[in-house]
Structure formats: C-alpha cells, structure tokens
Amino acid sequence: MRRRSRIFMQLGSNPHNLFPGQQENEEVLLITRPHWMVFLGKIIFWMIFVGILFLADWAIANYAPILNTEPHVNWINLLKNIYLMFLILGLLILWVMYYLNLQIITNERVVDVTQTSLLHHTVSELHLSNIEDVTAETKGLLGTFLDYGNVYVQTAAETTRFVFDRVPNPAAVEKLILDLYEALPPDQKGE
Amino acid sequence: MNAYQPTSLGTTILTLVFYITIIGFAIYSLIALYALLRFGRSKILSMTITILYLIIAAGLYAAAITNLHAIRF
Numbered sequence: 001m002r003r004r005s006r007i008f009m010q011l012g013s014n015p016h017n018l019f020p021g022q023q024e025n026e027e028v029l030l031i032t033r034p035h036w037m038v039f040l041g042k043i044i045f046w047m048i049f050v051g052i053l054f055l056a057d058w059a060i061a062n063y064a065p066i067l068n069t070e071p072h073v074n075w076i077n078l079l080k081n082i083y084l085m086f087l088i089l090g091l092l093i094l095w096v097m098y099y100l101n102l103q104i105i106t107n108e109r110v111v112d113v114t115q116t117s118l119l120h121h122t123v124s125e126l127h128l129s130n131i132e133d134v135t136a137e138t139k140g141l142l143g144t145f146l147d148y149g150n151v152y153v154q155t156a157a158e159t160t161r162f163v164f165d166r167v168p169n170p171a172a173v174e175k176l177i178l179d180l181y182e183a184l185p186p187d188q189k190g191e
Numbered sequence: 192m193n194a195y196q197p198t199s200l201g202t203t204i205l206t207l208v209f210y211i212t213i214i215g216f217a218i219y220s221l222i223a224l225y226a227l228l229r230f231g232r233s234k235i236l237s238m239t240i241t242i243l244y245l246i247i248a249a250g251l252y253a254a255a256i257t258n259l260h261a262i263r264f
Contacts (some may be wrong), residue, residue: 031232071263078209080257085216085251092220092244096227108219 019104019111022110030105030176032167035148039098046094049087093118103164105176110153112162126162129182129188130155136174142143153177201264209259213252220248 022028060067060076067076100115105171110131131153138149149170153162167173180188224241231237 074258074261074263076248078255079260081251081255082209082212082216085255087222088244088247088251089216089223091225092240095240096223100230102232113230115226115230115240118222121226121230151213 001141017100019113021123021125022106023108026109027107028104029107030173031102031181032101032105032164032173034098034166035146035168037142037146037148038166042094043091043099047085048092049090053083053087056080072145102164103162103167105173107180108161110177112164124162126153126155128177128181128184131177134174134177136170138170149176199264203264205262206259213255215235220244242254 066072093101096118097115100113102113104113106150107126110126112122112126114122114124116122119167133152133154135152135154136149137152138144138147142148143149143166146168147166147170148166151167151170153164153166155161164170164173224244227237228234228241
C-alpha cells in the first residue's frame with residue numbers, strides 16, 4: 001500500500017485525493033461511471049464506420065477492380081490509411097469521454113465529474129445535507145435486464161438536480177445515498 | 192543515374208492537403224491525450240493508453256507517408 005501510494009505520488013496522483021477539493025478524512029465509498037453497455041452502444045456505432053472500410057474494399061474488388069491496380073491503388077491505400085487514422089482517433093475520443101465521466105460518493109458529499117467534450121470538464125459537488133430527494137430510474141429492455149439506469153438527486157437549495165447517467169445498479173446507488181443522508185447528525189439534515 | 196525531377200503542382204497540392212489533414216489529426220489527438228492525462232483518475236492506465244495510441248498512430252502515419260510517396264503524377 002505504501003509502495004502504491006509512492007507510485008501515485010510520483011505520478012502526481014494521490015489515491016486519497018481522487019477529485020478536487022477532497023478533504024483529508026473524507027472516505028470515498030463509491031466511484032461509478034456509465035454502465036459498460038453505454039460504451040458498447042458507442043462502439044457499435046463506431047463499428048459501422050469500420051464496416052464502411054470493409055465495404056469499400058468489397059465494392060472496389062467487385063465493381064471497380066481497376067482501382068486495385070497501379071497507379072490508383074496508391075490513392076486508395078492513402079485514403080484508407082487516413083480514414084483508419086481518424087477511426088482510431090474516434091475510438092480514443094469515445095473511450096476518453098466514457099472514462100472521464102464519473103460520479104463519486106463519499107461520506108460527506110456527492111461529486112459529479114462530467115466531460116461534456118474534450119475541452120469541457122465540469123466538477124459539481126453536492127453536500128449530503130442538501131439532498132432532498134433521490135430517485136432511481138430503470139427503463140428499457142437493456143436497462144432492466146442488465147440493471148442500469150439513471151439516479152436523480154434532487155437538492156434542497158437548487159432547482160437543478162444531479163443526474164447519474166445510466167449507472168450500474170441504480171437502486172443500490174440510491175440506497176447508499178439515502179443511507180448516508182440518514183446517517184448524518186440531525187442538525188446537519190436539511191429537513 | 193537519377194535524373195532531377197521538379198515537383199509537380201499535383202504533388203505539391205496533395206502533399207499540402209495531406210499534411211493539413213495530419214496536423215488536424217495530431218492536434219485532436221493531443222487534446223484527447225491531454226484530457227485523458229489531466230483528468231484521468233488512474234495515471235498508469237492513462238499513460239498505458241497514451242503510449243499504445245501513440246505507437247498505433249505512429250505506425251499508421253508511417254504507412255500513410257509511404258503511400259503518399261508512392262503516388263506519382
């Protein structure tokens with residue numbers, strides 16, 4: 001553990017400092033991000049573009065074989081290569097966007113880290129005492145069978161609410177937040 | 192004996208378009224990798240992905256350069 005901590009420190013990341021503003025004694029209880037099915041849906045969309053590459057190869061071989069001969073083949077290879085580069089870039093961006101969206105529940109607050117785009121990073125925090133209502137929502141065939149859905153955390157102070165987008169096991173997340181709220185000292189509850 | 196061949200207009204335009212595309216690709220890649228390394232929770236995972244991506248991108252870039260040089264006008 002000590003060695004692990006040293007490695008993290010060397011890399012500029014402290015395991016006890018997972019998000020900005022984390023307190024010294026704050027215990028991280030849950031870190032969640034959208035269900036893997038959400039990422040798989042994006043990968044399937046990405047695979048359509050991969051399919052275009054194979055489709056183009058098939059179309060050239062069947063309908064325009066002349067393009068597979070010199071000097072046209074060099075052009076085709078160049079185009080395919082550039083297309084492949086952007087495909088790989090697309091895959092990287094999909095994964096980065098998936099990986100950087102996460103929600104953290106600690107014994108003091110709920111933190112929502114949202115990566116809207118590559119250059120749009122938002123960290124929202126909500127103290128447990130400000131929670132008014134928590135709702136877990138599971139909908140759709142996949143959501144029901146694979147047990148993922150949204151968790152809405154309504155705050156007392158603001159009209160906007162926290163949304164945990166398609167997280168695994170939303171009922172357990174809801175219960176955890178409510179349990180943490182119930183465990184607060186009476187003077188800290190916003191009732 | 193290699194005779195000197197002046198660069199044709201077609202080659203110049205193609206090379207220009209190619210490198211503009213590559214610059215766009217590189218900028219987008221760097222932004223994505225920066226976001227990953229800056230905001231990623233696990234630095235080890237982020238660096239592994241970055242190195243893997245850079246190796247793949249470098250390989251594809253080398254192949255693209257080879258294809259570009261193979262084109263004759």
